[in-house]
Amino acid sequence: MSKRKDPxxxxxxxxxxxxxxxxxxxxxxxxxxxxxxxxxQKAPVKVQTTIRLDREIVQYFKKQGRGWQTRLNSExxxxxAKKSKAHG
Numbered sequence: 001m002s003k004r005k006d007p008x009x010x011x012x013x014x015x016x017x018x019x020x021x022x023x024x025x026x027x028x029x030x031x032x033x034x035x036x037x038x039x040x041q042k043a044p045v046k047v048q049t050t051i052r053l054d055r056e057i058v059q060y061f062k063k064q065g066r067g068w069q070t071r072l073n074s075e076x077x078x079x080x081a082k083k084s085k086a087h088g
Contacts, residue, residue: 057072
């Protein structure tokens with residue numbers, strides 16, 4: 001974040017904060033949109049979890065760029081498929 005001063009957007013003072021009003025009060029007839037969530041997940045549904053991995057593993061996948069978590073998931077899926085074939 002830049003620390004340069006912007007004359008068109010000055011830093012707010014405590015006095016400015018005290019005078020501030022909610023947008024809904026200033027524009028009573030405006031229909032403000034409700035915040036949206038992420039939306040429904042495409043199939044198959046994934047589960048959010050927390051996992052601890054070796055630093056080298058995370059660095060390896062992150063080094064490949066955006067989508068590293070998807071690639072990691074794909075690799076784990078391949079391991080599970082191979083193990084399932086071997087045991088099934």
